[in-house]
Amino acid sequence: MSDLGRIEQLWRYPVKSFLGEPRDAVTLDKRGVEGDRLFAVRDARGKFGSGKTTRRFQRIDGLFRFQAEGGDGGVPEIVFPAGGRVSGADPRVHAALSEALGQPVTLAREAGVSHFDAGAVHLLTTASLRWLGTLLGGMPDARRFRPNLVVGAPGDGPVEQEWRGAVLRVGAGVELRVAGPAERCVMVGFAQRELGEDARILRELAARADACLGVYADVVTPGTVRVGDAVTLA
Numbered sequence: 001m002s003d004l005g006r007i008e009q010l011w012r013y014p015v016k017s018f019l020g021e022p023r024d025a026v027t028l029d030k031r032g033v034e035g036d037r038l039f040a041v042r043d044a045r046g047k048f049g050s051g052k053t054t055r056r057f058q059r060i061d062g063l064f065r066f067q068a069e070g071g072d073g074g075v076p077e078i079v080f081p082a083g084g085r086v087s088g089a090d091p092r093v094h095a096a097l098s099e100a101l102g103q104p105v106t107l108a109r110e111a112g113v114s115h116f117d118a119g120a121v122h123l124l125t126t127a128s129l130r131w132l133g134t135l136l137g138g139m140p141d142a143r144r145f146r147p148n149l150v151v152g153a154p155g156d157g158p159v160e161q162e163w164r165g166a167v168l169r170v171g172a173g174v175e176l177r178v179a180g181p182a183e184r185c186v187m188v189g190f191a192q193r194e195l196g197e198d199a200r201i202l203r204e205l206a207a208r209a210d211a212c213l214g215v216y217a218d219v220v221t222p223g224t225v226r227v228g229d230a231v232t233l234a
Contacts, residue, residue: 002233004163007170008126009142009150010227014076015068015088015107016040016115017050017060019192020146025226028174028219032120033148039068039076039088040115041097042108048115049105051187056113062101064192078107119179119216122146123168125153125160128213135204141195144188145214151231160215163233167220171229175221181212188213 013020016037027034041049043058050057051064067079075088080100086093094106124147133139134156142150149170153159163178170176189199205211 004159004168004231004233005125005151005153006231007149007225007227007229008152009147010225011143011146011148011150012036013068013146014039014070015066015078016048017063017187018066018068018078019064020143021067021069025224026148027222027224028121028176029222030120030219032116032219035070035076036148037115038110039107040110041101041105044104048108048113049101051190052185060101060103060105064190066100075109118182120219121148121176121217122182122214123149123151123160123176123178123217124182124214125151125158127153127155128158128160130156131158132201132204132213135208136198136200140198140201143192144190144195144198144201145182145184146187147214149225153231158209158213161212164215167234168217169232169234170225171223173221174219174223174225175234176217177220178215178217180216181210182214182216184211184213 010023010026011020012023012033014035047058049060049063053059065081068076070076078086086096088107098104129139166178168176184205188201191197
C-alpha cells in the first residue's frame with residue numbers, strides 16, 4: 001500500500017448547484033456520498049437547474065446564492081439569499097424558490113434521471129490546487145470545484161490523474177475506484193460567498209489541462225469517511 005495523503009475536507013451538496021456544507025464525516029454507498037445532490041431545482045420543461053446547459057441540465061442564474069443543509073436520508077433545508085430558511089418538505093418551498101429565481105421551478109428528489117454530472121464521488125487534491133495556484137498567482141479555494149473529498153497530498157501537480165483505474169482505500173475500509181478526470185465548466189469561476197468572479201480559472205485549465213481538474217471515483221466498498229483519514233493506493 002502506498003500512502004497518498006489524508007482527508008483534509010469533506011463536502012456534501014444536498015441540492016445540485018446550491019452551495020454545499022462541510023462535514024466532519026460522510027457515509028458513502030454505491031450511489032456516492034449519502035444525501036449528495038439528492039435534490040435539484042427542476043424548471044418548467046423538466047430540466048434540472050445547473051450552471052450550464054446540456055441535455056439534462058438548464059443553466060439557471062443565481063443558484064449559488066442558495067445554501068442547502070442536511071439531507072441525512074431525508075430532505076434538506078434551504079437557506080435563501082435573504083437569510084430565510086424553508087424545509088424541502090414544506091409545500092411552500094416550490095413557490096418560494098420560484099419567486100426567488102424569477103421563474104417557475106420545483107424542488108425535485110432524484111428519481112429516474114441522475115442529478116450527477118458524471119461519477120459518484122468527486123475527489124480533488126491540494127497538490128492540484130497548488131499547481132493551479134502557480135498559474136493564477138495564488139492557490140484557489142477548493143469550494144470553487146465542488147469536491148466531495150479533498151485529499152491533502154504532497155507536491156504541486158495534478159497527482160490524482162495518475163490514480164486513474166486504481167483503487168484507493170480511505171480510512172478503515174472504504175474503497176474507491178478512480179474512474180477518470182473531472183471536466184470543468186464555467187461554474188468554477190462563478191462568485192460564491194466571499195469568492196468573486198474569476199474567469200481565469202477555466203481559461204488556465206482549458207489551456208493547460210484539457211479543462212480538467214480532480215477526478216471522479218466509483219464506490220467499491222461503502223462505509224464512513226472522516227476528516228483525517230489516510231488515503232492509500234492498493
